[in-house]
Amino acid sequence: MSEKKNIEGKYSNYRFNAKINIEEIQPWFDFDRGKPWDEREVPWPLENKVRREILITLANEGPKSFKELLNYIRFAPKPLLIQKEEYEPHVRFQWSEQVLENHLLNLEWYNLIRKRDNKYEITFPVLNIETLNSLDKYITLFAEYWINIIKETKEKVQAEFSDINKDNNSLYQILLDKTVDKLYTMLKKERLLPQEANIKALWAEQLRKIKFEEWVKDNF
Amino acid sequence: MSDEPYPEEILESIENYNIDINNFIPGHGKGAKLLLNFNKISGLEEIEGVILKGREIENGIVADIIIKEGSVIEDPVHLCFGVNKQSGIQQIFPRIIAEDNTEVTIRAHCSFPNADGLIHKMFGHFYIGNNCKFTYNETHYHGEKSGALVAPVSYMYIGENSIYENNFNLTQGTPGKVKILLDIYAMKNSVIRSNVKAFGKGIGDSIRIRDSVFLEGENARSVIKMKAAAKDGGEVLMYGITEGNSPRCNGHVECQEIVLGKGSTCRARPFIRAIDPTSTVSHEASLGRFPQKWLDELQAKGLSEEEATDILIEAMLKED
Numbered sequence: 001m002s003e004k005k006n007i008e009g010k011y012s013n014y015r016f017n018a019k020i021n022i023e024e025i026q027p028w029f030d031f032d033r034g035k036p037w038d039e040r041e042v043p044w045p046l047e048n049k050v051r052r053e054i055l056i057t058l059a060n061e062g063p064k065s066f067k068e069l070l071n072y073i074r075f076a077p078k079p080l081l082i083q084k085e086e087y088e089p090h091v092r093f094q095w096s097e098q099v100l101e102n103h104l105l106n107l108e109w110y111n112l113i114r115k116r117d118n119k120y121e122i123t124f125p126v127l128n129i130e131t132l133n134s135l136d137k138y139i140t141l142f143a144e145y146w147i148n149i150i151k152e153t154k155e156k157v158q159a160e161f162s163d164i165n166k167d168n169n170s171l172y173q174i175l176l177d178k179t180v181d182k183l184y185t186m187l188k189k190e191r192l193l194p195q196e197a198n199i200k201a202l203w204a205e206q207l208r209k210i211k212f213e214e215w216v217k218d219n220f
Numbered sequence: 221m222s223d224e225p226y227p228e229e230i231l232e233s234i235e236n237y238n239i240d241i242n243n244f245i246p247g248h249g250k251g252a253k254l255l256l257n258f259n260k261i262s263g264l265e266e267i268e269g270v271i272l273k274g275r276e277i278e279n280g281i282v283a284d285i286i287i288k289e290g291s292v293i294e295d296p297v298h299l300c301f302g303v304n305k306q307s308g309i310q311q312i313f314p315r316i317i318a319e320d321n322t323e324v325t326i327r328a329h330c331s332f333p334n335a336d337g338l339i340h341k342m343f344g345h346f347y348i349g350n351n352c353k354f355t356y357n358e359t360h361y362h363g364e365k366s367g368a369l370v371a372p373v374s375y376m377y378i379g380e381n382s383i384y385e386n387n388f389n390l391t392q393g394t395p396g397k398v399k400i401l402l403d404i405y406a407m408k409n410s411v412i413r414s415n416v417k418a419f420g421k422g423i424g425d426s427i428r429i430r431d432s433v434f435l436e437g438e439n440a441r442s443v444i445k446m447k448a449a450a451k452d453g454g455e456v457l458m459y460g461i462t463e464g465n466s467p468r469c470n471g472h473v474e475c476q477e478i479v480l481g482k483g484s485t486c487r488a489r490p491f492i493r494a495i496d497p498t499s500t501v502s503h504e505a506s507l508g509r510f511p512q513k514w515l516d517e518l519q520a521k522g523l524s525e526e527e528a529t530d531i532l533i534e535a536m537l538k539e540d
Contacts, residue, residue, distance in 0.1 A: 049405070050405070077315075079317060080283075080284055080315050082286065089286060089317045089319055089347075098466070098496075099465055
């Protein structure tokens with residue numbers, strides 16, 4: 001069972017997120033999203049599982065050398081139900097040094113990894129389950145403040161904007177988005193955030209692994 | 221395993237694709253087979269060289285299919301995932317492992333003739349070893365009410381010197397909401413051919429297919445061919461990705477989509493990327509109507525423009 005988990009988890013552990021917060025709409029931004037047209041929230045290098053696997057390995061195991069990574073990305077699939085005693089397949093997949101080098105250069109170019117002392121390391125934070133739990137109390141605290149304000153102003157907002165808030169909830173998505181933008185601007189004025197034009201935060205969330213383990217527990 | 225007879229309307233939908241239904245029924249026809257009636261396994265038959273194992277889970281099944289090393293399987297392995305209920309959830313988790321030096325054709329059919337609020341999901345993994353010849357043919361029928369939500373996701377790894385052919389066909393009935401994601405990883409000297417055909421026939425039909433080939437091995441080659449039509453308010457999005465990540469690899473994405481009737485939408489997003497200096501990747505796409513010359517030639521034989529277009533669509537979707 002643990003072997004099955006490892007094989008599956010190897011490619012399903014993390015969800016990668018990136019968010020770009022902008023200060024003002026500029027001409028080269030997409031009209032629909034108000035964000036730069038050439039920079040999607042999840043950068044395209046993450047569409048490839050080999051590159052995701054490299055990031056997952058570096059996130060889980062810490063800095064690794066080229067040779068170590070070459071060893072980490074090879075794999076041998078195992079069946080889900082058929083036991084080793086019944087039949088054991090021998091299929092193996094191995095990537096060449098040149099292809100791994102291409103992937104690493106690509107990840108370096110997009111600033112997702114960096115090379116230090118001959119070892120590669122990731123450049124963004126990984127939220128594991130413990131970190132997520134620790135963060136949760138602050139997330140809840142922030143949300144509770146917002147709930148109180150929404151409750152307090154609900155009638156006033158409805159009275160003032162009833163023509164664009166016919167279903168009584170569409171306005172809130174707009175209000176929340178605009179509030180977050182305003183919050184960033186105000187936080188910068190208060191010097192509580194770095195003075196960068198755009199704050200780009202990429203992180204990986206250890207979510208799929210937990211979901212997958214729950215699924216395995218329920219079904220096997 | 222269920223003893224109930226297999227629903228006839230599901231078998232009929234197989235016949236509509238000109239496939240012999242006998243090959244899908246256990247005890248009849250040749251080849252290994254796995255039949256699913258909603259979330260119950262209603263038939264499972266192994267043959268020499270093929271190991272099949274399935275387990276029913278809540279809302280679906282988990283299945284293993286192994287092609288033993290060196291086996292050349294002459295008759296296709298038949299997989300039928302059918303639901304004749306109007307609504308419900310069917311989830312399938314197949315894992316196919318074809319060992320080195322094998323040859324096999326898998327013929328899968330997903331049929332939901334009465335779908336009206338039905339959800340079908342698949343999360344499949346295909347691992348094809350070295351020196352294999354593997355063909356995967358998948359046909360779909362989602363009834364006539366645009367009432368299905370179909371969302372299969374498959375990850376495929378193709379070993380060295382292997383040939384992998386993927387044929388997906390969703391041209392009968394009304395598709396409903398379809399979201400397909402297919403990622404193929406091609407190792408050294410492998411050859412990938414992926415053909416996707418789909419037809420959205422009404423306002424309730426939205427077909428979005430992402431077909432990706434990642435050329436991960438030296439000299440790996442691939443062709444993605446996507447052909448689709450959207451009619452009377454239907455929507456089609458074909459998203460073909462090819463990445464040249466390895467030395468001397470070569471990939472091509474081709475997309476042809478026909479838009480018919482007001483309110484229909486066709487979109488194509490060929491994404492090609494090259495990160496190896498010796499790789500070659502190309503794409504071509506055409507969307508809109510058929511060339512006027514083709515229509516004129518058929519209309520000169522007495523057909524209306526609509527009849528001529530129907531004939532051309534049928535020919536396009538039948539073409540290899």
